Amino acid sequence: MKAMNRRRLISVSAVLAVASLTATAVPANAREVGVGSSEIKLGMTLPMTGAASLGYNKIPGAAKAYFDYLNANGGVNGRKITLIVKDDRYVPTEAVAKTNELILKDKVMALLAPLGTANVKAVASSLNPARRGVPVLFVNTGFSGFADVKKYPTTYAILPSYIMEAKIMGEYIKDNFAGKKIGLLYQDDDFGSDALAGFKTAGINFAVKVPYASGSQGAAAAAGWITKFKAAEADVVILFGVSSATSAMLGTAAVLKYAPQWMLGSVGGDATTIKLTGVPAGVLYNAIGFSPVPATTDMNDEYIKLFSDIYAKAVPGSVFDLNVLLGMNTAFMTAQALKAAGQNPTRKSLMAVLNTKGATLANSALTPVGYSAKSHVGLTGYWVGKYSPTGDLLPLGGTYVTYTTDSGTGAVVKSTYKRPAMPAKGLPN
Amino acid sequence: MHKLKPRAHFALFLIFGFLLFLASNRVDELRVYQGASIAVFVIAISSLILLTGYSGQVSLGHGALMAIGAYSATLARNEFQIPIIVTFFIAVLAAAVGGALLGAAAARLSGPYLAGTTLALAIGLPSLANQFSILGGEQGLLFDVGFPPLGLGEDFTQYKWFFWIAALAALISTWLLSNILSSRYGRNWRAGRSNEVAAQICGINTGRSKILAFTISAGIAGLAGALLSMTIGTVSPSAFPLALSFALLTGAVLSGVSTLSGVMIGAVTLVAIPEIADVVAHRIGSSENITTNLPGFIVSALLIVTVLFVPNGPVEQHRARAAKKAAKKKL
Numbered sequence: 124m125k126a127m128n129r130r131r132l133i134s135v136s137a138v139l140a141v142a143s144l145t146a147t148a149v150p151a152n153a154r155e156v157g158v159g160s161s162e163i164k165l166g167m168t169l170p171m172t173g174a175a176s177l178g179y180n181k182i183p184g185a186a187k188a189y190f191d192y193l194n195a196n197g198g199v200n201g202r203k204i205t206l207i208v209k210d211d212r213y214v215p216t217e218a219v220a221k222t223n224e225l226i227l228k229d230k231v232m233a234l235l236a237p238l239g240t241a242n243v244k245a246v247a248s249s250l251n252p253a254r255r256g257v258p259v260l261f262v263n264t265g266f267s268g269f270a271d272v273k274k275y276p277t278t279y280a281i282l283p284s285y286i287m288e289a290k291i292m293g294e295y296i297k298d299n300f301a302g303k304k305i306g307l308l309y310q311d312d313d314f315g316s317d318a319l320a321g322f323k324t325a326g327i328n329f330a331v332k333v334p335y336a337s338g339s340q341g342a343a344a345a346a347g348w349i350t351k352f353k354a355a356e357a358d359v360v361i362l363f364g365v366s367s368a369t370s371a372m373l374g375t376a377a378v379l380k381y382a383p384q385w386m387l388g389s390v391g392g393d394a395t396t397i398k399l400t401g402v403p404a405g406v407l408y409n410a411i412g413f414s415p416v417p418a419t420t421d422m423n424d425e426y427i428k429l430f431s432d433i434y435a436k437a438v439p440g441s442v443f444d445l446n447v448l449l450g451m452n453t454a455f456m457t458a459q460a461l462k463a464a465g466q467n468p469t470r471k472s473l474m475a476v477l478n479t480k481g482a483t484l485a486n487s488a489l490t491p492v493g494y495s496a497k498s499h500v501g502l503t504g505y506w507v508g509k510y511s512p513t514g515d516l517l518p519l520g521g522t523y524v525t526y527t528t529d530s531g532t533g534a535v536v537k538s539t540y541k542r543p544a545m546p547a548k549g550l551p552n
Numbered sequence: 553m554h555k556l557k558p559r560a561h562f563a564l565f566l567i568f569g570f571l572l573f574l575a576s577n578r579v580d581e582l583r584v585y586q587g588a589s590i591a592v593f594v595i596a597i598s599s600l601i602l603l604t605g606y607s608g609q610v611s612l613g614h615g616a617l618m619a620i621g622a623y624s625a626t627l628a629r630n631e632f633q634i635p636i637i638v639t640f641f642i643a644v645l646a647a648a649v650g651g652a653l654l655g656a657a658a659a660r661l662s663g664p665y666l667a668g669t670t671l672a673l674a675i676g677l678p679s680l681a682n683q684f685s686i687l688g689g690e691q692g693l694l695f696d697v698g699f700p701p702l703g704l705g706e707d708f709t710q711y712k713w714f715f716w717i718a719a720l721a722a723l724i725s726t727w728l729l730s731n732i733l734s735s736r737y738g739r740n741w742r743a744g745r746s747n748e749v750a751a752q753i754c755g756i757n758t759g760r761s762k763i764l765a766f767t768i769s770a771g772i773a774g775l776a777g778a779l780l781s782m783t784i785g786t787v788s789p790s791a792f793p794l795a796l797s798f799a800l801l802t803g804a805v806l807s808g809v810s811t812l813s814g815v816m817i818g819a820v821t822l823v824a825i826p827e828i829a830d831v832v833a834h835r836i837g838s839s840e841n842i843t844t845n846l847p848g849f850i851v852s853a854l855l856i857v858t859v860l861f862v863p864n865g866p867v868e869q870h871r872a873r874a875a876k877k878a879a880k881k882k883l
Binding site: 171172173210212213214215216219220223224227228239240241242244245247248249251266311312313314316336337 | 580581582585586589679682683685688689690691692694695696710780783784785786788789790791793795796826827830843844845848
């Protein structure tokens with residue numbers, strides 16, 4: 124038996140007694156939680172450090188850059204927006220702990236753009252924002268399940284689902300590469316199985332399918348993949364994986380002088396991230412890519428011009444890439460929705476706006492948002508482009524041709540969506 | 553100094569449990585949730601203290617053993633609708649079986665080889681979930697322990713329910729563990745750790761003794777894993793990263809590896825550091841870079857200070873000093 128004495132027992136009891144007395148009472152709130160007389164508090168958790176943070180850790184800075192611009196121009200109905208950011212290191216346990224702090228301690232009005240399917244699921248299950256009535260706006264994951272209003276009544280998806288993307292890729296292949304041998308590289312988990320489901324719906328038959336386990340991607344593995352694609356004489360190779368897989372494949376292909384027609388999924392298709400790993404931009408040239416938002420180098424686009432200006436002033440020296448654009452677009456949509464939610468916005472009125480007017484709120488994306496009372500599906504399509512000699516994704520023939528579809532068996536159609544004009548100075552109207 | 557009698561020892565746990573119960577009714581939801589996290593860490597760290605401190609084996613793979621417990625509890629719950637309390641026992645059993653297998657290999661290894669083997673387990677095992685669709689892949693599976701019983705009142709929050717379950721489990725497992733450690737088995741482990749040859753001469757089967765330590769430690773880690781997935785409502789590979797295994801080891805060192813009684817110190821530290829770091833970073837109004845890296849820095853600094861100044865942990869240090877003083881008085 125461990126030696127113990129009574130004095131320790133007493134001191135332990137005393138510590139506990141003090142701890143229990145320091146309980147904090149919840150003050151009564153006249154306004155909605157997180158909405159002060161001159162401030163609206165929003166919270167965000169995402170990986171800021173660790174392996175998964177590459178690229179994504181630019182999102183908070185981008186969102187803050189827009190909010191700072193907005194605040195300097197009067198905010199939303201006179202209230203400034205404060206964004207509290209916490210690092211979850213891409214671990215669900217930490218995502219729950221940090222979101223707890225955001226909602227229970229910092230008392231934010233809504234959660235903004237949490238990242239990662241497992242993390243968002245864990246928060247939904249444990250903290251249960253739905254039961255607390257807390258909006259979870261614009262989650263950064265392509266998992267189609269978050270659009271389900273019955274399961275996640277307060278969660279709003281934003282990125283098009285992996286199934287939509289695969290269906291649209293399939294449609295493009297049928298139109299442009301009929302009779303060619305198609306190869307597919309995909310991640311051997313639910314990310315990949317969603318892709319396979321989409322391609323199946325589109326009716327694509329592959330000459331060769333190469334799965335890889337998440338975490339196994341590297342130059343050595345890529346050499347093995349290339350052998351398989353070569354053996355099957357694939358004309359077109361689709362890379363439907365994460366950035367590190369795309370980079371490993373393109374980098375190795377450049378060394379081995381293997382050059383089929385590449386087609387890159389949007390998840391692993393951000394040129395800035397690929398180039399950061401040392402892949403020469405020339406390898407990307409003429410590869411086909413997909414994106415829901417305008418090309419980040421398209422200075423003729425009013426949103427890109429404004430956002431890149433704001434970002435360059437807020438975070439000098441940082442490249443304006445897809446993550447930055449998505450972060451700023453999310454912030455912009457939030458501001459629009461808050462403005463529409465009335466003089467004294469509440470969580471309820473904010474969600475009511477998204478359910479009724481969400482599909483018509485101005486934002487930079489070139490495909491429509493699918494919000495309604497029955498569905499919280501986000502963007503519903505992509506435009507098709509090719510990578511330039513400098514590795515920038517540009518629309519085919521200089522004009523954006525967008526396709527739209529759903530996550531089910533619906534057809535892929537050319538979108539007739541006309542983006543609403545940007546409100547004056549990019550401030551909510 | 554004198555030892556407490558078993559009955560008094562048990563009473564101490566009862567009183568402690570009652571104080572926790574009182575505290576859970578006084579503090580807000582955030583603290584209650586953090587309390588549940590502390591309870592989970594207490595269980596996980598104590599399993600590591602048993603293994604490393606008492607039986608002298610290193611494990612860098614306790615996160616993987618926690619994952620075994622978490623997944624088996626979740627599968628039992630989701631596939632067979634087994635009552636929640638039984639799922640925790642299943643978690644213990646499944647992880648113990650995993651631990652026994654690992655222990656059989658571990659008994660032949662030592663030092664860096666054992667560390668390497670367990671490290672490989674920590675990296676490899678959680679990603680197995682991606683290979684079998686029943687395990688839910690990267691997105692994970694839901695693990696729902698259900699709402700608290702209605703009899704507890706309408707104001708009874710989900711987090712308080714988590715806390716009660718986790719705290720009760722922590723009290724029971726720590727009590728059992730402290731008894732095991734002071735039993736014949738505990739003495740065998742310590743003997744084997746101090747000098748394996750001497751222990752063998754005394755008639756201790758050190759190989760079997762090591763496997764037993766691994767089995768029990770893994771079972772307790774499995775319980776911690778199941779409770780962890782309860783608190784986050786899901787189980788997924790990313791919930792058991794390598795960093796978790798390292799955090800547990802850090803917690804064990806801060807607690808003092810060679811004694812169970814400091815286990816609270818490590819658990820509280822692991823939960824409190826991020827929050828303290830947050831407050832500090834806020835006070836000095838620093839950049840995002842500092843804010844995100846401060847928790848890691850503080851934990852590392854604490855670890856170094858502990859190893860330098862109180863290598864056996866604060867509790868053991870205090871005890872040694874008290875014993876010295878008592879010995880001086882006697883003279």
